[in-house]
Amino acid sequence: LKMDEKGLSCNFLSMFDPYEKYSVGWGICMLFFDCIFYGVLYVYFEQVMPHDVGLARPWYFPLDPAFWRELVGASSLGSAS
Numbered sequence: 001l002k003m004d005e006k007g008l009s010c011n012f013l014s015m016f017d018p019y020e021k022y023s024v025g026w027g028i029c030m031l032f033f034d035c036i037f038y039g040v041l042y043v044y045f046e047q048v049m050p051h052d053v054g055l056a057r058p059w060y061f062p063l064d065p066a067f068w069r070e071l072v073g074a075s076s077l078g079s080a081s
Contacts, residue, residue: 003010003019015025050056061067 008014008019010024015028016023044062047057047061048059057067058064
């Protein structure tokens with residue numbers, strides 16, 4: 001609102017220009033980072049927290065090589081088709 005009162009506009013060219021130590025562009029970057037961060041956190045807790053149906057994975061499941069083989073679909077490495 002302060003930028004609007006002073007007649008300053010925000011567009012793609014002036015998005016990262018600082019105004020009172022902050023810029024609109026960096027605010028949008030932080031929002032994007034927060035969306036990615038909290039999305040990954042949600043997926044992690046969705047796998048770790050117990051549910052009525054299915055099994056909860058252990059807290060260290062992203063460090064387990066079996067998880068990554070399952071994710072990539074390489075459960076039968078080295079087997080002939």
